[in-house]
Amino acid sequence: MAERLKPEDRAAAMQALTGWHMVENREAIAKTYRFKDFIDAFGFMARVAIVSEKIDHHPEWSNVYRTVEVTLTTHDAGGLTELDMKLATEMDRLAG
Numbered sequence: 001m002a003e004r005l006k007p008e009d010r011a012a013a014m015q016a017l018t019g020w021h022m023v024e025n026r027e028a029i030a031k032t033y034r035f036k037d038f039i040d041a042f043g044f045m046a047r048v049a050i051v052s053e054k055i056d057h058h059p060e061w062s063n064v065y066r067t068v069e070v071t072l073t074t075h076d077a078g079g080l081t082e083l084d085m086k087l088a089t090e091m092d093r094l095a096g
């Protein structure tokens, strides 16, 4: 099972990401993606779903029209792990 990141490793990983922030009162990170339209938003979600299954790590997310709100945390570990940083990086890549 993935281990929770040490505070200094978490800080370094966050520095490497763009647009992600720590969630208040919870060891999790979040980002809001805004796309051109619903098709682009849903296409993004479909591509992320395939990656999620591949790495067995899944987002908490919601979609309203062209906006996708994402929260990442590792439930099994009770906090942030390398898997969250990996999924965040992949999501940014897939969002283009």
Ligand SMILES: C[C@H](O)[C@H](O)[C@H]1CNC2=NC(N)=NC(=O)C2=N1
Pocket: 056, 057, 058, 059, 072, 073, 074, 075, 076, 077
């Ligand atoms: C059994 C399975 O590997 C686990 O339940 C995985 C699946 N996807 C997961 N996704 C996330 N975000 N956190 C988890 O702890 C987690 N656990």
